[in-house]
Amino acid sequence: MTVSPTPRLRAYVTAGLVGLGAALAVGDPGPALIGGALLALAMAGMIGRATPTMSVRLDEVPLSMVEGAEHRISMHLATNEKLGPVYIGIGLRDMDITSTEGGRLVEDSTLSIDRIERVARVVVNVSPRGWGRRELGPVTVYADSLLGMFDFLHTSPDSEQIVVLPEESILKRLLRPMETNLHIGELVSTRRGSGSEFADLRVYHPGDDPRSINWRVSSRARSLWVNERHPERNGDIVLLVDAQVESGTDTEFVVDRSVRMAAALLRSHARRQHRLGLVTIDGLCRWIYPGMGESQRRRTMEQLMSVTPGRVLWETAERAVMRVARRPAMVIALTSLLDPHLAGLVHSLRRSGIDVSVIEVDVETVLSPPSDEARSLGRRIWSLERDRLRDRLAAEGIPITVWHSDESADVPMARLEQWRTSWRRRLG
Amino acid sequence: MAATARLSAGVAALLAVALVLSVPTAQGSGIGALVGGVGALILVVGLLSGHAASVTAAAVAFVLQLAIISALPVELSPPLWAHALLIVLIVEFATASFAARSHPVDPLRVVVRAVGTAIVVGGMVQVMSLLLEGVVASGVLVRAIGLTSLIVAGGWVALTWRRSSPSDVGDPVSRG
Numbered sequence: 001m002t003v004s005p006t007p008r009l010r011a012y013v014t015a016g017l018v019g020l021g022a023a024l025a026v027g028d029p030g031p032a033l034i035g036g037a038l039l040a041l042a043m044a045g046m047i048g049r050a051t052p053t054m055s056v057r058l059d060e061v062p063l064s065m066v067e068g069a070e071h072r073i074s075m076h077l078a079t080n081e082k083l084g085p086v087y088i089g090i091g092l093r094d095m096d097i098t099s100t101e102g103g104r105l106v107e108d109s110t111l112s113i114d115r116i117e118r119v120a121r122v123v124v125n126v127s128p129r130g131w132g133r134r135e136l137g138p139v140t141v142y143a144d145s146l147l148g149m150f151d152f153l154h155t156s157p158d159s160e161q162i163v164v165l166p167e168e169s170i171l172k173r174l175l176r177p178m179e180t181n182l183h184i185g186e187l188v189s190t191r192r193g194s195g196s197e198f199a200d201l202r203v204y205h206p207g208d209d210p211r212s213i214n215w216r217v218s219s220r221a222r223s224l225w226v227n228e229r230h231p232e233r234n235g236d237i238v239l240l241v242d243a244q245v246e247s248g249t250d251t252e253f254v255v256d257r258s259v260r261m262a263a264a265l266l267r268s269h270a271r272r273q274h275r276l277g278l279v280t281i282d283g284l285c286r287w288i289y290p291g292m293g294e295s296q297r298r299r300t301m302e303q304l305m306s307v308t309p310g311r312v313l314w315e316t317a318e319r320a321v322m323r324v325a326r327r328p329a330m331v332i333a334l335t336s337l338l339d340p341h342l343a344g345l346v347h348s349l350r351r352s353g354i355d356v357s358v359i360e361v362d363v364e365t366v367l368s369p370p371s372d373e374a375r376s377l378g379r380r381i382w383s384l385e386r387d388r389l390r391d392r393l394a395a396e397g398i399p400i401t402v403w404h405s406d407e408s409a410d411v412p413m414a415r416l417e418q419w420r421t422s423w424r425r426r427l428g
Numbered sequence: 429m430a431a432t433a434r435l436s437a438g439v440a441a442l443l444a445v446a447l448v449l450s451v452p453t454a455q456g457s458g459i460g461a462l463v464g465g466v467g468a469l470i471l472v473v474g475l476l477s478g479h480a481a482s483v484t485a486a487a488v489a490f491v492l493q494l495a496i497i498s499a500l501p502v503e504l505s506p507p508l509w510a511h512a513l514l515i516v517l518i519v520e521f522a523t524a525s526f527a528a529r530s531h532p533v534d535p536l537r538v539v540v541r542a543v544g545t546a547i548v549v550g551g552m553v554q555v556m557s558l559l560l561e562g563v564v565a566s567g568v569l570v571r572a573i574g575l576t577s578l579i580v581a582g583g584w585v586a587l588t589w590r591r592s593s594p595s596d597v598g599d600p601v602s603r604g
Contacts, residue, residue: 007480008523015487015515020578022495024571029560030498031491034512037552038487041516041545087531107430107532142531148523148541 001054001141001154009149012042045149053080054154056088056139059121064163064301065128070098074123075139077116083152084115088122089140091159095126128164131259132305136160163305166260171268173413175420177235178355179328183292186232186272193231200228236275236290238325239265242335242342243282245309255309257361257403258334262304264409265332270297277324278303279317281342283310287320290329314341321345322352331356336363343389350398357420358393358400359412365405397423432535433528437475440521444468444486447514448493450506457497464493471518475525483522490515508557513550517542 019035060074075088092109101123103111113120128134137159143152180191192199194209201217204224212226241262243255266276277290278300288300325331331349335342337360349356364383370376393400399419403412448464451457467489474482494511498504506514520542527533 006523007483007526008519010481011484011487011519011523014484015491015519017578017582018488019491019495022492024575024578026495026499028495028498030504030508030557031495033508033553033556033560034491034494034515036556037512037549038491038515040552041549085534085537087533089531106534110532112532112534140531144527147545151527 001052001152003051004151004153006144006149006151009042009045012038012045012149016040016042041147042149045145045147052083052143052152054078054083054141054152056141056154056156058136058139058160060123061136061160062162064165064298065126065134066165067128067131067167070125070127072123072125073136074121077113077120077122077141079116079118082115082117083143084113085143086113086116086120087111087142088113089142090124091135091137091139092124092126093134094129094132094164095134096129097124098127099125131164131166131256131263134162134164136162163302165301165305166263168267169260169264169409170271171264171413172410173417174265174268174272175330175332175357175413175417177237177274177328177330179330180233180235181275181328183234183273183275186234191231191233192228195229195231197230197232198227199230201225202228234273234275234292236277236329237265237269238277238279238290238329238331240321240325240331240333240335240342240345241278241280241282241304241307242312242333242339243280243307243309244312244336244339244342246338253366253405254336254361254363255307257405258336259304259307261334261359261361261403261409263301266297266300266304276300277329279321279324280304280307281312281317281321282308283312284308285313285317285320287324289324312339312341314339314345317341318345318348321349325349325354325356327352327354329354333358334361335359336361337386337389338363340389343393346393346398347396350396356398357416358398359416360390360400360402362402362404399423430528430532432533432538433525435535436521436525436528436538440518440525441468441472441475443514443518443521444471444490447490447506447511447518451493451497452502452505455500455502457500457502460493460496460500463489463496467493471522475522478526478529480523480526483519483526486522487515487519490518509550509554512553513546516546516549520545 016035016039019031019038023029023032023035055078057076058073059076060072062071065071077088087106088103088111090109090111095109097105097109100111102120103113103122106112111122111124113122137156139156141154144150145152201214202225204213204226208226214225214227217225239262241258243258245254262278266278269276273292275290275292276296277288279285279287280303286303288296288303331354333342333346333356335358337343346356346358370379390400399416401412401415401419445468448461448468451461451464453461467486470482470489471486474480474485490511521538524533524538524542
């Protein structure tokens with residue numbers, strides 16, 4: 001704990017000594033009386049001063065939080081002597097403290113404790129605002145001596161990282177991957193094998209499971225026939241989250257919507273036992289190969305929450321996407337289509353035979369209206385270029401839909417599924 | 429700047445101005461008012477710019493103002509105890525203003541501490557002045573005793589101050 005004299009002590013001591021000196025100089029007891037009283041006050045504040053030791057321990061800190069939900073953080077404070085009043089700065093950013101136990105909230109993230117009798121426990125219930133990575137700490141404890149002549153300050157050297165996830169939202173409609181992999185899941189595979197969904201009948205071959213013999217058909221045909229079934233498999237889903245932004249756009253809004261949609265897709269597909277992969281296309285461009293399980297879900301969410309809008313190195317992004325998105329994965333790209341590079345990337349995936357769909361996050365509604373004729377013309381040309389980009393993707397059979405700002409997350413999913421169904425029918 | 433810091437600074441500045449305006453200006457005692465005025469000005473500038481040393485400068489200026497006035501044949505206004513009370517209040521509120529800039533402080537505690545300390549110091553000064561009323565203390569012996577007590581007090585403060593150099597002891601924060 002750092003101990004430092006306050007301006008109060010300096011002022012009383014200096015003024016006291018000056019008062020005594022001045023009294024001697026002018027030969028009047030008045031300044032000496034005031035100087036003596038101020039010195040006596042300073043001395044009283046200095047007598048018996050000891051340096052207290054303090055330790056602060058964060059007992060209960062969740063690894064991840066959900067935006068808007070209430071979470072509990074608890075701290076344990078210990079000192080070698082009684083202290084009071086004590087102020088504790090928790091260092092919470094973008095979090096609202098909803099209630100406290102063992103202390104009183106005095107400012108944004110600072111609590112006040114009237115007195116610490118060697119040990120104290122403080123609990124704060126917090127509600128995070130927005131998603132992303134948050135830092136808890138450093139915890140700073142302020143106190144002062146009895147007459148306020150010394151300040152005590154203890155700052156914890158460490159801070160804790162917390163991941164705040166977007167609000168829980170489960171999509172009602174999800175895209176069905178065209179191809180499945182070999183793991184058991186909820187999707188009915190187009191292949192034949194052991195499963196519960198009836199596929200076809202065929203003549204019995206030696207080695208077939210006797211339980212698959214269709215006795216009714218066999219008795220009519222006077223030869224053995226067996227039922228063929230579709231196995232239930234899961235799919236590989238790879239999300240591409242494009243965080244490339246352009247100056248002049250509301251970056252928070254565009255990337256925020258992409259990340260919220262990606263989080264909802266990850267949660268919903270995880271419930272259906274799909275293997276999930278992620279490529280975040282931002283300044284760093286990181287990727288996670290498709291996988292299953294709780295640790296995979298946490299890793300993908302943590303990476304998603306680390307997305308930072310910025311400029312993208314498209315060569316690196318292309319390598320990362322090609323590495324992760326392999327058949328039989330279904331790729332869902334969440335993009336604002338501000339950069340034609342992503343459209344090129346989607347084309348490359350399509351040419352590799354990968355099932356890819358594009359959700360375009362609408363940016364035009366967040367742009368400020370053009371101020372003059374030239375800007376208006378520029379905006380129209382820009383819109384036409386984007387339309388051309390969209391049309392080129394659609395012409396190659398890549399499902400693409402614009403997710404408007406007033407639509408729920410289920411709407412673009414429904415449109416994409418409709419497109420994919422009609423495309424499948426057209427192909428026969 | 430937090431509301432408590434602004435409020436404390438405002439009260440300290442107002443009290444400083446009030447102290448300067450309340451002193452007499454007749455028969456050369458205007459020099460005292462001038463010294464006090466400079467102190468008040470330093471305090472105001474320090475409070476605005478965040479220089480904590482201005483509290484010390486102002487306190488010294490107010491004590492010097494009193495010394496100048498008491499050396500002249502004019503009636504002391506405000507009385508000695510009020511002078512002490514005002515100096516303590518100014519120092520307390522100005523210090524609270526600086527404290528509130530680094531961390532939140534309870535406004536009620538600031539007021540209670542400032543008023544309580546000021547009353548104690550004012551009362552002490554008044555009691556001592558009543559006890560010493562009529563006592564004539566002059567001559568070489570008195571000056572020698574005064575000088576000795578000044579040196580002893582200064583030395584003691586310096587020694588204690590040196591012992592109270594900043595230290596850092598304690599355990600780091602750790603997840604339990």
